[in-house]
Amino acid sequence: MRARYARTYRTAVLICGNPADAEEAVQDAFLRAWRFRDALPDDSRRDAWLYRVLVNACYSKLRQEVPRRERERVRISVDADLRDAQLTDAGEQPDRAAERALTADALAATLHDLPDGLRVVVILRYYAGLSEREIAIAIRRRPGTVKSRLHEARRRLAADARLAGYRPDTEVTAP
Amino acid sequence: MSDLIDEAVLEDLIARIAEDVPVPARGAEYAVDNIVNTITPGRADRARVVASVLAVAAVLAGIALAVPMLAGSSSSKSASTAAPAPAPAPNGGTAPGGGRSGPDPSLPVDGAKIVKTGTLDLQVPHATLRLAVNRVSGVAVGLGGYISDSKTNFGSDATAQITIRVPVAKFENAITQLDALPDVKVLGESENGNDVTNQYADLKAQLAAATSERDALLVVLSRAQSIGDILSVRDRVTTSQAEVNQLQGRINLLDRQATFSSLAVTLSERTASGAPVVHGRSGLAKAWWDARHGFTSVVEWLLARSGAALIIVLFALALLFGIRYLYPIVRRGLV
Numbered sequence: 268m269r270a271r272y273a274r275t276y277r278t279a280v281l282i283c284g285n286p287a288d289a290e291e292a293v294q295d296a297f298l299r300a301w302r303f304r305d306a307l308p309d310d311s312r313r314d315a316w317l318y319r320v321l322v323n324a325c326y327s328k329l330r331q332e333v334p335r336r337e338r339e340r341v342r343i344s345v346d347a348d349l350r351d352a353q354l355t356d357a358g359e360q361p362d363r364a365a366e367r368a369l370t371a372d373a374l375a376a377t378l379h380d381l382p383d384g385l386r387v388v389v390i391l392r393y394y395a396g397l398s399e400r401e402i403a404i405a406i407r408r409r410p411g412t413v414k415s416r417l418h419e420a421r422r423r424l425a426a427d428a429r430l431a432g433y434r435p436d437t438e439v440t441a442p
Numbered sequence: 443m444s445d446l447i448d449e450a451v452l453e454d455l456i457a458r459i460a461e462d463v464p465v466p467a468r469g470a471e472y473a474v475d476n477i478v479n480t481i482t483p484g485r486a487d488r489a490r491v492v493a494s495v496l497a498v499a500a501v502l503a504g505i506a507l508a509v510p511m512l513a514g515s516s517s518s519k520s521a522s523t524a525a526p527a528p529a530p531a532p533n534g535g536t537a538p539g540g541g542r543s544g545p546d547p548s549l550p551v552d553g554a555k556i557v558k559t560g561t562l563d564l565q566v567p568h569a570t571l572r573l574a575v576n577r578v579s580g581v582a583v584g585l586g587g588y589i590s591d592s593k594t595n596f597g598s599d600a601t602a603q604i605t606i607r608v609p610v611a612k613f614e615n616a617i618t619q620l621d622a623l624p625d626v627k628v629l630g631e632s633e634n635g636n637d638v639t640n641q642y643a644d645l646k647a648q649l650a651a652a653t654s655e656r657d658a659l660l661v662v663l664s665r666a667q668s669i670g671d672i673l674s675v676r677d678r679v680t681t682s683q684a685e686v687n688q689l690q691g692r693i694n695l696l697d698r699q700a701t702f703s704s705l706a707v708t709l710s711e712r713t714a715s716g717a718p719v720v721h722g723r724s725g726l727a728k729a730w731w732d733a734r735h736g737f738t739s740v741v742e743w744l745l746a747r748s749g750a751a752l753i754i755v756l757f758a759l760a761l762l763f764g765i766r767y768l769y770p771i772v773r774r775g776l777v
Binding site (some may be wrong): 272 | 445448449452453455456457458459460463465466469470472473476477563770
């Protein structure tokens with residue numbers, strides 16, 4: 268559990284967009300996984316099952332929140348002091364660290380502008396590393412639905428001006 | 443230019459976002475603590491578990507009690523169609539002598555000793571006497587009783603006299619089940635409830651007195667000095683001991699009679715002319731009829747011999763099925 272916690276927590280933050288909700292969702296997910304551990308499949312579907320529990324917990328948190336338009340999306344607003352400390356510790360130059368912070372915020376904003384259904388499949392596919400079939404199990408949809416959602420998400424992200432010209436080894440500028 | 447964002451780009455984007463997400467230092471520990479606190483039931487949780495177990499046990503006990511009661515109530519209705527039911531005595535009290543004016547067996551009387559007997563005259567279809575005898579035996583055994591006597595004549599005038607003994611509390615059930623046997627016509631029926639409570643009490647008192655007398659004589663015998671006294675007292679001790687044995691035997695007999703009621707069942711076959719149902723069939727139809735009745739008789743036999751155990755087993759199987767197949771489905775639906 269401890270080994271999985273960091274990745275699970277980060278996945279929840281990416282889905283919920285809110286560290287507090289994410290932490291509660293992870294707690295709920297681990298608790299449910301423990302309660303129903305006898306129902307855990309033994310094969311590769313185990314990860315999909317665990318992410319399914321997590322996604323459901325995140326959805327519960329999202330449903331509990333105020334309406335979307337009133338919801339304050341933290342956009343993974345990492346504490347500036349903490350991040351500066353981390354970057355400084357790593358020996359990075361302050362101006363470079365600031366640029367990275369702006370880039371991260373821009374990317375997070377782009378990601379969180381996606382609808383929940385699209386964002387979840389993108390996160391599960393490109394961060395959690397699940398296959399389309401495992402994502403289908405996790406979100407209880409058909410693999411074809413997962414494929415179409417991934418396609419739609421990639422299309423929307425490609426059309427987002429904030430990511431124009433971005434490459435893995437380059438940076439984008441904040442809008 | 444592709445209208446989709448490159449997968450490698452997307453993966454890198456999300457990885458960079460995730461990297462900037464600080465993970466709570468003690469998040470995993472909190473999760474573990476949360477689980478530990480949940481799986482360690484407190485006193486209230488244990489009380490709820492005990493209450494649940496007691497509730498389930500109460501339900502099962504209620505089912506176990508309700509089934510024989512329902513069977514008993516239905517049996518009274520069936521018996522009343524064949525013969526009038528005995529008139530219940532007020533408060534289930536004592537009734538002098540026997541006859542159908544005895545106390546209602548369905549009314550429990552604390553400490554009362556009721557000796558129940560009955561006769562049942564049944565007519566069965568032609569060539570089904572052996573099957574009927576087996577069914578009567580099955581009813582007796584199924585109710586926890588036994589066959590005390592059985593005489594069967596498979597000659598031209600096929601008849602059978604069977605005396606079954608069943609627990610007194612299931613006497614009415616026995617009559618009802620026998621009345622309800624398939625293809626059976628009730629020609630006659632009688633029940634006799636004899637309250638022997640007073641007689642039983644008298645015997646107990648006599649036994650106590652006889653025992654005291656014998657014990658006193660034994661003391662005298664132990665103190666006798668002369669041969670003549672010894673012989674004289676010894677004769678009286680022997681007589682007193684015989685009286686004690688006789689009284690004890692009568693008490694034991696009443697105990698047995700009050701524990702197991704006796705029901706004499708007479709089975710007789712209808713004449714061949716009176717059974718066109720069987721003989722009027724063609725070979726295939728007769729085979730089908732035999733197979734059908736053979737199957738039902740086997741099922742009846744199993745039900746009679748299993749009693750409540752079969753119901754419990756079926757309930758347990760249903761419960762296991764639910765736990766094994768339905769509960770995981772429901773559980774997965776919850777998460």
